[in-house]
Amino acid sequence: MLLGITLGTVLTLGALVASTIFNSEDYLNSKILSHYQEGLIMTGIFLKANYLFNFTAIVIILREGYSFKLFQRDKIVLISAMSAVFAIFMFTLYYTPDILAYQAAGEEMTKSKNFANIHKASELDFYLLALSLIVLIVRRLQLLIKE
Template sequence: MNKIAPLIHTINALYLWLVGLSIGAMIACGAFVAPMIFNAYSFLPDLGITQYDSGILMTQIFVKLNYLLNFTAIIIIIYELLSFKASFKPSIILLGINTLSILLIFIFTLYYTPHIIEAQSMGAAYTATPEFESMHTQSEFIFKILLTTLSISFFWRIILLSAKPIHQIAKSTTKTSRKKTS
């Protein structure tokens, strides 16, 4: 047995864990946290929180998420390039999906988030403008596409990793069957 195989399995597991963690964090922020933050006044009417205040809170949550996403993008770059180079049958489609994920991460974290923070610094009136609404809608769209591409990449990578041992098992089973029939 190859001595490096356990290390490769561990690296694969950690990579999938990180991508899965990022997907889960995105779902948690978008599906669970955002609706609660933006409806905080309905749960705590005495708090007197406005939509603008909710937006400030939500942005700070996304700033924290951006650290995870940027780290994930760097790991995706390293892992996928090494996997592509080491593979006998590299998946161009998977490389393309991951490239798109990396671009979307950096567009979301390095373009949209700073623009939203800048707009919020101009005050509540600016965040009520059509320009801000358009930028915010675009960032949500980028976020949803990113979630989709990361999810496709996650499941595709699982399929590729699980297909390898199945082929090896099938080959060893065939050899064993041939020996028994001889």
């Protein structure tokens, strides 16, 4: 269930929230917020979601570690779980602090090539997280049905 909640959060943030916030003028009927201000709002939302992501990573580590100890081993589960944990920690512990540092340095820093590269990499990491969670959920369901 937690995996589904986390996947839903990833998809909602990526597909719905980001597109709404970064197109705020469509909803406000004027350009009230700058792209930088929209980014600050989006970062605030991601900071809150990071608690869920980190909690999910810890649960995955504990759950899959316990399964491994009981010799309930599956390559697909292992790879997708490791990939999900890696993607979560890259996003919450690497990309988010970097993005915060650029934002704290001011609007001009967020217009730099380095910031654009970091932001693009964080988006790719988010896609990897979504894919890893989908594979992990599907494989866990397949194994559950077999039992």
